[in-house]
Amino acid sequence: MKRWFSLQMQTRQTAHARTYRCVPTWLSLGACLGALLLQSLASQVNALELQGKWQQGGMLMGKVAPGSQVRLGKTLLPVTPKGEFVLGLGRNAPASATLVIADDEGEHSHQFTVEQRQYAIQRIEGVPQRTVTPPESVLARIRSEGAAVSRARRKASQRMDFLTGFSLPLEGPITGVYGSQRVFNGVPKNPHYGLDIAGPEGALVHAPISGVVKLVHRDMYYSGGTLIVDHGYGISSTFIHLSDILVAEGDEIQRGDPIAKVGSTGRATGPHLDWRINWHQVRLDPAVVLESFPFSDSGSSSDSGDSGLDLNAQIDEAVAPAVWAGEGENAETGPTQ
Ligand SMILES: [Zn+2]
Numbered sequence: 001m002k003r004w005f006s007l008q009m010q011t012r013q014t015a016h017a018r019t020y021r022c023v024p025t026w027l028s029l030g031a032c033l034g035a036l037l038l039q040s041l042a043s044q045v046n047a048l049e050l051q052g053k054w055q056q057g058g059m060l061m062g063k064v065a066p067g068s069q070v071r072l073g074k075t076l077l078p079v080t081p082k083g084e085f086v087l088g089l090g091r092n093a094p095a096s097a098t099l100v101i102a103d104d105e106g107e108h109s110h111q112f113t114v115e116q117r118q119y120a121i122q123r124i125e126g127v128p129q130r131t132v133t134p135p136e137s138v139l140a141r142i143r144s145e146g147a148a149v150s151r152a153r154r155k156a157s158q159r160m161d162f163l164t165g166f167s168l169p170l171e172g173p174i175t176g177v178y179g180s181q182r183v184f185n186g187v188p189k190n191p192h193y194g195l196d197i198a199g200p201e202g203a204l205v206h207a208p209i210s211g212v213v214k215l216v217h218r219d220m221y222y223s224g225g226t227l228i229v230d231h232g233y234g235i236s237s238t239f240i241h242l243s244d245i246l247v248a249e250g251d252e253i254q255r256g257d258p259i260a261k262v263g264s265t266g267r268a269t270g271p272h273l274d275w276r277i278n279w280h281q282v283r284l285d286p287a288v289v290l291e292s293f294p295f296s297d298s299g300s301s302s303d304s305g306d307s308g309l310d311l312n313a314q315i316d317e318a319v320a321p322a323v324w325a326g327e328g329e330n331a332e333t334g335p336t337q
Pocket residue numbers: 176192194195196274325326327328
């Protein structure tokens with residue numbers, strides 16, 4: 001991996017966990033590394049490499065000596081044969097996280113500060129009222145669709161697509177962001193977990209990363225045309241409100257393949273792609289993931305972090321009108337909240 005940086009940390013026994021206030025943006029990287037290297041003593045005990053952001057909605061990839069065990073809190077994380085692992089932080093992840101690495105040398109604990117975020121409130125008028133207050137008659141359908149989505153993400157495969165980074169599945173104005181509190185037709189509902197990218201009806205959606213298709217559903221109540229792709233080790237992408245899906249369950253897809261078409265099916269007010277990234281059932285922020293892990297062509301060792309997404313600029317102009325904003329993908333969310 002070209003963009004890995006290494007935090008060669010002198011670690012201590014669990015009882016003396018140390019706190020690293022190290023948010024590994026490239027700006028602060030120099031300062032962090034300097035401080036950590038100073039702390040490092042001659043006897044290196046299990047090295048830990050990390051990339052990504054300790055931030056709500058963030059994804060981190062790490063590397064340990066092959067054969068090591070890694071735990072996030074109490075959760076045992078699967079580790080690739082080369083020692084790589086991935087983890088994600090949810091919208092409301094607590095302010096501190098602990099990674100425990102166990103190997104022949106013993107068990108070592110590392111504590112990290114998770115940046116806490118403020119989420120905007122987004123008011124959206126004009127979605128079909130039946131998708132805001134669904135009638136009794138559709139509650140069973142909503143539940144079964146939610147269960148299907150959950151099931152599609154339940155079994156983590158050992159694919160390693162996630163290691164290659166992501167590219168944008170569609171170019172267009174950002175009309176909805178991760179985490180925002182949603183008020184539909186005046187009714188407060190669940191937060192939004194996707195990145196909404198507006199595009200014309202029928203525009204092609206390209207695979208942001210390779211994977212295998214886990215779920216194809218053409219008409220879910222909230223999310224309309226719904227596609228879930230597995231990238232391995234619990235990382236999956238979800239694409240919703242699609243007007244058409246060009247792949248079938250079980251298909252292997254490559255980055256860049258046309259996989260679906262933009263639509264406005266389900267709870268949406270206009271054509272857009274809602275792209276979501278999960279780590280198992282934990283919902284991540286695609287914008288943060290893209291920023292941390294942009295795909296770069298093999299051979300290029302560019303560190304520019306250019307994901308093609310000028311996030312700050314696009315979010316600013318998108319917050320007010322929210323014309324295309326949609327919600328959906330009813331997994332884990334009940335009909336009322
Ligand atoms: Zn959306």
